[in-house]
Amino acid sequence: MTQSTGKRLLQYALTAKKTFIAALLLLTIGVAAELAGPFIAKNMIDNHLLGIEKPYFQTSSSEDAAEYKNNFYKRGDRFAGGEAKGKEIRLLQVGKSFYFINEAVSQSDGDRSFKDGELQIKYGDQISVYPAVKLSADELFAFYKPEFPGIYELVGLYAIFLVISILAEFGKTYWLQSSANQVIRKLRTDVYAHIQRLPVYFFDNLPAGKVVSRVTNDTEAVKDLFIAVLSNFSTGIINIIGVYVALFLLDVRLGLISLFIVPIIVLWIVLYRKVATKYNTIIRSRLSEINAIINESIQGMSIIRIFRRQKQSREEFEHLNDDYMKYQNKMLNLNALTSHNLVNSLRNLSFVLVLWYFGFGSLSGSTFVSLGVLYAFVDVLGRMFQPITGMVNQLANLDSSMVSAGRVFTLMDEPGEPVTDGTMPRYKGNVVFNNVSFAYKKDFVLRDISFEARPGETVALVGHTGSGKSSIINLLFRFYDPQRGTITIDGQEVTSIPKQWLRSHMGIVLQDPYLFTGTIASNVSLGDERISRERVERALREVGADKLLSHLPLGFDEPVVEKGSTLSAGQRQLISFARALSFDPAILILDEATSNIDTETESIIQEALEVLKKGRTTFIIAHRLSTIRSADQILVLHHGEIVERGSHDELMALGGRYFRMYQLQLGAGAAGTAETPVEFAEPSAAALLQPSLKQG
Incomplete structure (x- = not known):
């Protein structure tokens, strides 16, 4: 059973855990530094701005004291121990003015009013009246000065x-993105490496x-998940925790009232993802199909233009593109209708509850929380909605990223071929097929195939389209394994040999x-360090x-573009011959290597073939029967069975299927009819070795 997408993403995140932990630590420091602001404001309001309403006492010292009518007064909490x-x-304060009361006040909380030189304080049923003098701006400033x-x-x-908050934000952003890049680099490397291990038939x-x-x-x-989503969610969660602390x-009571926000956010995320996942799955699928059709159109651009299929190709692309846009718009509607509305509703509801429960009392002076506490509470609560907004706005990216991660992990869950390090000694190349039967799906394409290819022999495979020629090569390379029978090389069953070891001595x-x-030289060596210049x-x-390559300006260092499209067919073929020769294989497969070559170049190719075949067991898939006259053994296949075998002369003397095929080609050549290359009905060796060109 495969692990959940979240757990697997966590495992990848742990590969960069040091930088992630550093980023989260800086994030915590930044949040703490940012949330210190409301506490500083609370202190400033309660202890300094509104602190002048605390009891003052007359003193003889002017230090930390206010001067009023030639007397010095100091706040009671500012006196030293023995002073x-x-x-x-x-x-x-009454309204906007402050009043001086030259005596102690027993109860300052309550409704205040000033009239005719008297300040009245009503607290419940009790009313207190004190003689008072209104302070001028300068007199009030004297009390604020200390x-x-x-x-x-x-x-x-x-x-x-x-400053701490700014530095922490910078460090958090840098380390989060740095760690995200590390994680994505590893994920991409693992995906690409797994693609290399997937069996060839997977790409069919x-x-x-x-x-x-x-x-x-x-x-x-x-990557967006680790950078944008993780950043916003980790910032949001730590901010919310910090805010609630x-x-x-x-005030404990204010904190308890505000807890209703958390379950609403959690419920919203769950409900949102249920709808969004459905849309995002289709969106990612359509994007994948768009890439596929673009890739297919580029590969087949010449065919599209020759057969004037531009309009049909454009219509297919537009259909996918329109469907992609339709679901993108559905996601936009979902986000537009919900995200900001949710945050605004939560913000307004929380403020209404706080102001309704505590606000009026604080403003009137009769509450059991100070105005500074109320201000700090509203400030802190307001700071919580910025990260909530960030989290809610990232829900679309979160869901899209999880869907994409699921697609990536689905690909990585495809069973791959085991990779075995090391290699085996170069085998002699004695190949034996013993009663081999094979089917790609249900119907057998090979039935009871038996033959032996001795070291150094050349074996030719001929037959009509779909007769099973390429299937034999596919089994030899172990792209597939037979359902019945055995294949041995030098007496050892190929299924007991690691595929990498087996193929290392095949070309x-x-x-x-x-x-x-790359270059011509790099296409010969394929970057293998064992092959010197x-x-x-x-x-x-x-x-x-x-x-054929001597006229090129840079010789063997001439640049080669993708698929070698700037080189002729003969030049490409000779480079592939040199590639096979440089790897010195024990078994060589020639998949109709001369069928696309002009007559003049073919003579060079034939000479190259003789060089290439020396000392190797060679299998030739042949359509031009004239090219295999020198083969040691010719196997004639028909509907997956070997119906004739022998040398060219023996088969001609037999007068059977091979004889008729040869006479037919000879007669067609004499009449000047161009030979038509035949394609295989079963997956060909060329197609299997070039899965990137197959478009399903």
């Missing part, structure tokens, strides 16, 4: 926390564009050879490639 306190006075040093300290402390039914989409688009969407520190030359982007050049000369 004497004089007469108590109070400053109380508070300035404390305010400056708080402002400086706020600036320090702000999966278009190359869809595979490319998994490796590029889907992994890029997973701050809320409970300010193939295709009817349409595939060249990679000297060996590459010797192989090219031995097959006669220097005759």
